[in-house]
Amino acid sequence: MSKKNDLKLLRTRYLRGPNIWTYRPVMEVWLDLGELEDFPSNLLPGFNQRLTALLPALVEHHCGVGERGGFIQRLEEGTWAGHILEHIVIELLNLAGMATGFGQTRSTSQRGIYRMVFRARDEQVGRVALQQGHALLMAAINDEPFDVKAAVEAVRTQIDDCYLGPSTAAIVGAATDRGIPHIRLNEGNLVQLGYGAAQRRIWTAETDKTSAIAEGIAGNKDLTKTLLKACGVPVPEGEVVDSPEAAWDTAQDIGLPVVVKPLDGNHGRGVSLELSERADVEAAFKIAETEGSDVIVESFIPGDEHRLLVVGGKVVAAARGESLCIVGNGRDSIVQLINDQLNSDPRRGDAEEFPLETIILDREPAMRLLLERQGLSAESVPSDGQRVLVQRNGNVAIDCTDDVHPDVAHAASLAARVVGLDIAGIDMVVTDVSKPLLPQRGAVVEVNAGPGLLMHLKPAEGLPRPVGKAIADHLFHEDETGRVPIVGVAGSHGTTQIARLVAWLLHLSGKHVGLGCREGLFLGSRRIEGGDRANFEAGQRLLMNREVDAVVLENGAASILNDGLAYDRCSVGVVTDLHGAEAPVAPALAEHDIHEPAQMFKVLRTQVDVVLSDGVAVLNASDERVLEMAELCDGEVILYDIDHQSPALVAHRAKGGRTVSVDGHHVLLTHNGQVPVRCADLNSAAARRMTAGIADQPVPGSSVRCLLAAAGVAWALGISPELISAGLETFAPSTQK
Known part of the structure; x- marks a missing residue:
């Protein structure tokens, strides 16, 4: 078989938020198969055997068949290179330790051009996996050698460089299990849990509750011991020294044997135990001096080193060291x-x-x-x-949580409180952790701020402990979700004015609102940036703002396709229409192979897909295709339309649903069989000014529908009809800087 030309990666885009493919971040790759469009896997002699020899675990991929060996079956039947690349990349990620199961490959309107996506928790990791998978695919097609081990190692190295450390990942994972969202704030382990004013921050196992003063105290072993001793916590006698000779003099004063260690060291580096000879003490001083700024000599406490993890005043895990x-x-x-x-x-x-x-x-x-x-x-x-x-000691990785005596736990908890740490690793030397501390001359030897969690998550012996959950629960009470009200407005007709009007109504209700729309970025009623801010970046900035307790974001189709939504879930999602793809005015959508309104359904349904189970989708009932999205919503649905007696609204009310409509010149809020509530007079001067100010509406009645949509959102958020009416009367359509 002649050598096949390389398939081309036309463009690669990382979708960071919920998107048309899935709720989670993915890598989307546009592929040009070239001549490989005419050569599915069953027409490439020996290819299937070469590929499965390189990646035997492909047999575990179910693919669309839904059972083990499903992908192998597809290979034998004949499948195309884009689909094969998807599974190769997923398998390389699996082999590198980043378990991945999601992927899809779809053809486009152009022959030989495909869109391939795969789950990618980190953009750089995804790019390396794609690069290695691409090379492996072409090597298998052209019967050329390929080093799978090196490819997996390249991906694993990128994971180590980019992914969260195990301690941070455990806390984030526990928060995610509780439905608490997160945003990574740097390339390291600084992570925001929750949104806006409801957020908390962690940096490894330190939190925004961790006092800088307490951290400073913990970093000074001598000061820590002084405070602990004053509060009745047993500590070894010791003294800071500045020379080998002083170290020996102090050792003689406090009594041999002694421990020599750096004053501000960590991980047990530079610590020498049970020293009784002058030469050993002086040599230990020089070792400790290289690890920290000062050296401390302490009396030696017999027993094993233990690490007790204290979270919110309670011991949640303990590990023992061994020689x-x-x-x-x-x-x-x-x-x-x-x-x-x-x-x-x-x-x-x-x-x-x-x-x-x-x-x-x-x-x-x-x-x-x-x-x-x-x-x-x-x-x-x-x-x-x-x-x-x-x-002599250290190697602290043997779980002993269930053995900790209450007296020992009390001493550890007291040590953390004395220093002032909400999360602390208490290093304690004790012969038997299941017995009281004082009778066996046990002592606290160190208090650590930001302790590592790995010894508790993956102990060398014993049970792993849910320490990430303990920290997440410490940061968020049982009834807290870390969320603020988020409203997403999607469509093309009047979405900017709907977003601005909703933000105004939330402002009147007492919320400090962040708004991102095509007219700019707003905090409260003040525009802080002009230009189009209906995009992912602007949304993330608002969600990171600790002053914001409600967020309104306009989401155009192009923004969803380019980046995904800025938030994982929302309280209210609005869809106004499925227009915007009509040529020649939508080159940004044509780039994504979106050319007609029917294709917009899959794009804009993303806004409805992310509505929380206790949230609400507000949908335009005059558009039959938008109406179809109602069944996709996990939460409640409020329909709006001008005609109070439209069949869609009547049917929705008959099923117990809520509707927003117009009767005569009044906006009506109707729920089930209850008497409708009037919340606005469309004949008022203010309402006429407002609808006149919405000048970009090509569809008759669109300006009124904007008011109805905004009223529906306010109703969904619990804003009273009286305040909705007042807000509609006082809203100014023109942008104020």
């Missing part, structure tokens, strides 16, 4: 024995997802000192059966 030993065989050096007996443990690794660190003696001077005290070095060859102590 590490190797056993000689008379042949191998200590370095080789460490690699064979310790680093071979699958729980050890350098990436954040491993609960135990890889031991590299070159970066662990405290371990080298411990070996020296045993008369050994990294190159020494222990005799057969000789036990060598490599790490």
Whole structure:
């Protein structure tokens, strides 16, 4: 078979919010198959066998068949390169540890041009997976070698570089399980949970409740000990020293053996335990000095190191450390024995997802000192059966949460409160954590702000603990969702004026409203930016604003297609019509292969798809296609139309639904069989000024329908008919800076 030309990636777009494909972020890729349009998989000799040899787990892909082996069946029947690329990319992501199941490939109106999408939690990870998948596909088609292991490693490296750390991811995951949305605020682990004024922020395991003063105290071990001791928390006696000689003098004063460690170190680096000889103490000083600004000498507390995680004043998880030993065989050096007996443990690794660190003696001077005290070095060859102590303490990854004695838990909780931390990792040395602290001379040796959670999420031994949930529950009470009212307005007729009028009504109801529309970006009644701000970026900016307690966003079809919606779910979603795709006025939509109103249904239904179960969709009943969206809504539906007796409104009311309509010259709010409520007089001077100000309406009656839609949104949000009437009377259509 002759070599096939490469398929072309015409453009790649990351859809960050809910979109026409799914609620979640996806990578959308436009492909030109070229000559491969004439060569589905069953017409490429040997291709299926080569592909499945490279990626055997493709047999697990159900594809549209809906069962194991479904994708293989499609390959054998004959499927096209775009669809195959979709599954290759998904499998590379799976192999790299970012489980992915969603993907779709659809043809366009142009022969050989396809749109392929796949779930992508991070844009850069998605791009690397696409690049590697593209190369793998062409290698399999043209019977060329391909290094799958290297491709997976490239994707995994990008995941490590871009994805949230395990502690942050656990908290975000727990918040997501509760329906609390999140926005990543930087490339690291600063994350906003919730929207607007209802938001909270986390940075790894620190929160916006974490006091800067408390964090500063925790970073100074000597000050921490002073405060803890004053409040009755047992701590080891100790003193900050400034030289090896002073370290030895202090060790003699407080009594041998002692511990020497950096004053502001972390992860146990530079800590030397149970020192009794002058040479060891002075050597330990030099090791600790390289890790922190000052060095502290403390009395040695017998027992094992424990980490107790305190969240909101309660101990929610605990882990125990253990000593590490190797056993000689008379042949191998200590370095080789460490690699064979310790680093071979699958729980050890350098990436954040491993609960135990890889031991590299070159970066662990405290371990080298411990070996020296045993008369050994990294190159020494222990005799057969000789036990060598490599790490005296640390390695805190054995879950013991269920064993913690109430007295021990009380001491840990008190330590966190004394320092002032809402979330703290309390390091405690105790012989038996299931017994009271004082009788066994246990003590708190350190208080950590922003503690790592991995030892509790993936302990080396024992049960994982739901610490992410504990922190999410600490930040948000049981009845809190982290949400503010969000109104999305989609369509082409009058959407700007509907959005502005809704924002005005919310403003009158006492809300501090953020508005993004084609006339600009507004906070309250003040326009802070002009130009078209009916887009994803403007919406995200409003959702990040801690002063905003209601958000109104105009969503054009092009914005949905380019980026997706700025929010995951909304309280109220409005759809006015399915126009806007008519040529030649819509090149932005033609770019997405949208050419006629019928295609707009799938685009604008996105606005209805994201309405919360306790939310409301407000739909224009005069448009039959918009009316069809009612059945897609998870929440309630309010219909609006000028004719109070239109068949759609009558039928909706008969089923117990709410409608907004006109009778004579009054706007009526009608619910089920109740007496309609009049909320506006269309003959009033203010109403006439307002409808006259809505000048961009090509459809007769559109200006009045704008009022009806806005009234329906206000009604859905619980604004009283009297306030709706007042708002319609006082709204000024012209933009005020």
